Amino acid sequence: MTLVLGIESSCDETAAALVDGDRRILAQAIASQEAEHAPYGGVVPEIAARAHAERLVPLIDKVLADAGKTLSDCDAIAATAGPGLIGGVMVGLVTGKALAMAEGKPLLAINHLEGHALSPRLADATLEFPYALLLVSGGHCQILRVDGVGRYKRLATTIDDALGEAFDKTAKILGLGYPGGPQVEKLALQGDPEAVALPRPLVGSGEPHFSFAGLKSAVLRAHESGEHSDADIAASFQQAAVDCLIDRLKIALGKMGKLNALVVAGGVAANSVIRAALEQLAASRRLAFTAPPQKLCTDNAAMIAWAGVERLAVGIAPDPLDFSARPRWPLDPQAEPARGAGVKA
Numbered sequence: 001m002t003l004v005l006g007i008e009s010s011c012d013e014t015a016a017a018l019v020d021g022d023r024r025i026l027a028q029a030i031a032s033q034e035a036e037h038a039p040y041g042g043v044v045p046e047i048a049a050r051a052h053a054e055r056l057v058p059l060i061d062k063v064l065a066d067a068g069k070t071l072s073d074c075d076a077i078a079a080t081a082g083p084g085l086i087g088g089v090m091v092g093l094v095t096g097k098a099l100a101m102a103e104g105k106p107l108l109a110i111n112h113l114e115g116h117a118l119s120p121r122l123a124d125a126t127l128e129f130p131y132a133l134l135l136v137s138g139g140h141c142q143i144l145r146v147d148g149v150g151r152y153k154r155l156a157t158t159i160d161d162a163l164g165e166a167f168d169k170t171a172k173i174l175g176l177g178y179p180g181g182p183q184v185e186k187l188a189l190q191g192d193p194e195a196v197a198l199p200r201p202l203v204g205s206g207e208p209h210f211s212f213a214g215l216k217s218a219v220l221r222a223h224e225s226g227e228h229s230d231a232d233i234a235a236s237f238q239q240a241a242v243d244c245l246i247d248r249l250k251i252a253l254g255k256m257g258k259l260n261a262l263v264v265a266g267g268v269a270a271n272s273v274i275r276a277a278l279e280q281l282a283a284s285r286r287l288a289f290t291a292p293p294q295k296l297c298t299d300n301a302a303m304i305a306w307a308g309v310e311r312l313a314v315g316i317a318p319d320p321l322d323f324s325a326r327p328r329w330p331l332d333p334q335a336e337p338a339r340g341a342g343v344k345a
């Protein structure tokens, strides 16, 4: 039975996990840095890198001990090699390289986005390729067709902010804590989603890309006007986000051909209003709908280990020990950049 150690350190979660070829997560551990970054309202790269360096090795020891395994039981070491905050990525990748070298095990340099893209198959053994994936996190907002391991076609990305970033910025404007997504969702429960007229950027355009910067500015103006309750602003923002997602997905689904399922992954997939809207869209298209459990949606190392298991299963060669950490690493290098886009992966 294949056994892979996964390491994740691309943003503000330090994580290690052991996953086998039977989709069993033998052990996993995550150390969140929320408390360190909370005073700044966002992730501070230098603080993140230092925290990863302090915590990663003890976490790896812990998952091995929890599972009653040693490194020599592992078939490969899978470490996130990008995209992400480069200092943190380097901590995880160099640690993975050192363990691989010391134990004579193959190194698998995993694209963090591939971890998110394949995580639904860790949770759901029946999920077959191809499927449509909405990947919505603090750093990414993409629609992909997942055709197989290593075979991703990106149909859409954001030309400015990721959706999680927009949730976090809205939370900051409303004086809520970080990370903002869960707090905006909670406050929105008490508000009226129709109360504040907010824009739906790019809705109606023929390409399924996203834009959230204008929505965030409108939230700021609504807040400064003093005419609306915070709960109404939160609910109206969330509704605008849902409307954007559904409109953009309809365009993308129209370009994707036959699919087996609609899948959502990434931290924002934890949002229950968004999940419900996606479920409804999938039902209207007679598509199965899958969202991994929340623990697998937000950043974790089980998805990195699982991507390693999937790569081994299809015979993809391990990576050389001089593989460089990549701050940007698109899953689909052939994808056309979105018009007006910055340099986000």
Ligand code: KG4
Residues within 6 Å of the ligand: 011, 136, 137, 138, 139, 140, 163, 164, 165, 167, 168, 179, 180, 181, 182, 185, 266, 267, 268, 269, 270, 271, 272, 297, 298, 299
């Ligand atoms: O995937 P993730 O853990 O890290 C990144 O790779 O970015 O995603 C974190 C993002 C944050 O922006 C957070 O505010 C957002 O996911 N998030 C949510 C919710 N829970 C987390 N956004 C909306 N509603 C939620 N319930």
Ligand code: ZN
Residues within 6 Å of the ligand: 112, 116, 137, 266, 267, 298, 299
């Ligand atoms: Zn992520």
